Amino acid sequence: MKTRLFFLLLSTCLLTKAAWTQNKDNPVALAINGEVKAPTKITAAEILGMKQTPAMLKDRDGKEHTYTGVPIQDLLNKAGVTTGKQLHGENLAKYLLVKCADGYEVVFSLAELDNEFTDRQVILAHQVDGGPLPSGKGPFRLVVPGEKRPARSCFQVVEMVVRFAKD
Amino acid sequence: MKRIKVIGTMVTLVCLAAWVEQPVATPMQLQYPSYFGNRFDMPANNPLTEEGVFLGRHLFYEPRLSANGRISCASCHQQEKAFTDGLRFSLGVDGTSTPRNAMSLANLLWVRNFFWDGRTKGLEAQASIPLTDPHEMGQSPERSAQLLQRTKVYPPLFAKAFGTPVITGDLIVKAIAQFERTLISSNSKYDQYLRGEYQPGPSELNGIQLFFTNPNREKGIRGAACGHCHGGPKTFLELYHNNGLDSVPQDAGRAAITGQSFDAGRFRVATLRNIALTAPYMHDGRFDKLDAVIDHYNEHIHSSSTLSVFLQQGAEGMRGNQLGLSAAEKKDLLAFLQMLTDSTFISDQRFSDPFKNQSK
Numbered sequence A: 001m002k003t004r005l006f007f008l009l010l011s012t013c014l015l016t017k018a019a020w021t022q023n024k025d026n027p028v029a030l031a032i033n034g035e036v037k038a039p040t041k042i043t044a045a046e047i048l049g050m051k052q053t054p055a056m057l058k059d060r061d062g063k064e065h066t067y068t069g070v071p072i073q074d075l076l077n078k079a080g081v082t083t084g085k086q087l088h089g090e091n092l093a094k095y096l097l098v099k100c101a102d103g104y105e106v107v108f109s110l111a112e113l114d115n116e117f118t119d120r121q122v123i124l125a126h127q128v129d130g131g132p133l134p135s136g137k138g139p140f141r142l143v144v145p146g147e148k149r150p151a152r153s154c155f156q157v158v159e160m161v162v163r164f165a166k167d
Numbered sequence B: 001m002k003r004i005k006v007i008g009t010m011v012t013l014v015c016l017a018a019w020v021e022q023p024v025a026t027p028m029q030l031q032y033p034s035y036f037g038n039r040f041d042m043p044a045n046n047p048l049t050e051e052g053v054f055l056g057r058h059l060f061y062e063p064r065l066s067a068n069g070r071i072s073c074a075s076c077h078q079q080e081k082a083f084t085d086g087l088r089f090s091l092g093v094d095g096t097s098t099p100r101n102a103m104s105l106a107n108l109l110w111v112r113n114f115f116w117d118g119r120t121k122g123l124e125a126q127a128s129i130p131l132t133d134p135h136e137m138g139q140s141p142e143r144s145a146q147l148l149q150r151t152k153v154y155p156p157l158f159a160k161a162f163g164t165p166v167i168t169g170d171l172i173v174k175a176i177a178q179f180e181r182t183l184i185s186s187n188s189k190y191d192q193y194l195r196g197e198y199q200p201g202p203s204e205l206n207g208i209q210l211f212f213t214n215p216n217r218e219k220g221i222r223g224a225a226c227g228h229c230h231g232g233p234k235t236f237l238e239l240y241h242n243n244g245l246d247s248v249p250q251d252a253g254r255a256a257i258t259g260q261s262f263d264a265g266r267f268r269v270a271t272l273r274n275i276a277l278t279a280p281y282m283h284d285g286r287f288d289k290l291d292a293v294i295d296h297y298n299e300h301i302h303s304s305s306t307l308s309v310f311l312q313q314g315a316e317g318m319r320g321n322q323l324g325l326s327a328a329e330k331k332d333l334l335a336f337l338q339m340l341t342d343s344t345f346i347s348d349q350r351f352s353d354p355f356k357n358q359s360k
Helices: A002-025 A044-048 A072-078 A089-093 B002-020 B050-060 B123-132 B141-149 B154-162 B169-181 B189-194 B202-212 B290-299 B327-339 B343-347
Strands: A030-034 A040-042 A053-058 A064-071 A094-100 A105-109 A123-128 A141-143 A157-164
Touching (some): A064 A141, A072 A157, B050 B169, B123 B141, B123 B169, B154 B169, B189 B327
Antiparallel strands (some): A053 A064, A094 A105, A123 A141
């Protein structure tokens, strides 16, 4: 009886510790800021729970790979960015700055990412060919199909910022 | 009649106001080559002025800003060494060593996040850290302001720069930041080459080529791919990478800031401007010579789970973990790094100690 209680306590402790560590190690996977309805923080679990879409990309190894992830537009919608029907007028002068953990940054116009403008689906991927992304590229990377160089398909995306071009 | 009186009073008031108001400081324009680009922000609440920069230069060299009155920014950032101190770790007021190597101060205008781990945004915020850090200068801004207020020199210098002789910690930091923005190095042999004023020798030319080229074995293209992280003509990109110094990093680097395990052992890419003058190298000053740095990239990259993907096994052009440069190619790469020395920068009077040859 005593031992049962002990193990119960021990496992509760371990579970709490695991939850705490996970929370500490991976609190927020992606932040969306700038011209948004409200600055939004999305956890890895939330991203994995969204509708998943495949996208093809020819990597630097010269081979086609199938990536799985969430369309950028869906992520932007979570933050209330002007997509779809709202993407007209001055909103067409908005761009998305994608920031990676290593400081690398790339830019898209919002229209490039919008399914009312293009059939190409840019995704935030967490899987390649059914497996996890290699270390250094995951947990989340951008996959931009149909570009001659994969330079905008950047690794370890941590933040997206929507801005108006102001020139 | 009454109207005239009112207008008269108003005119008098305006004149009086104009007369009483401090003279406005003179806006300053920075000169830099177009290939550096304009990707920087000048804070709206701290515009660059001649008087602000002049004051900032004094403060940069002012030991009264330290707890023992003996250390200034320039103790660890010496002009003749491109604003480094030649030491592996620097000594602060309390006699302890800084945990990391003192960084070169050149072209800071284009840096957004400061320190080896990019933990501080903006030069104003950066400057207050060494001022107050007990292991560096160790004095509160209030105390520094008090001490300077008591001098003859400083109140008028602050008045000219900021329109008030009342010294505050905030204004001290603003003036230092202004001075630092003027530390532009753009007259190295490499700049002269870019301007068409200098013809590099064959070794230098090949060094330039190697530095900026990603190798491609199939096409027979030689390269050292340094530019991939160290950038274009500025030889600076604000990137954070683990460049393979250790398989188990001693210093967590960027991870201590972001809390993300994938940032372990990542440090901010450093400028290579004046690199021949800023030994020892890396965040912990582990390499005394540039040859050792090149050997590191060529032969001694340590694998780890956070090693930059651009330096990993099988990355484009990498032979295993090695670049595979020949002895001659290493020499050429070194020749290019030496081209980045800017003798004008390290002797520019505008950046020098204003107290030298002048009794305080």
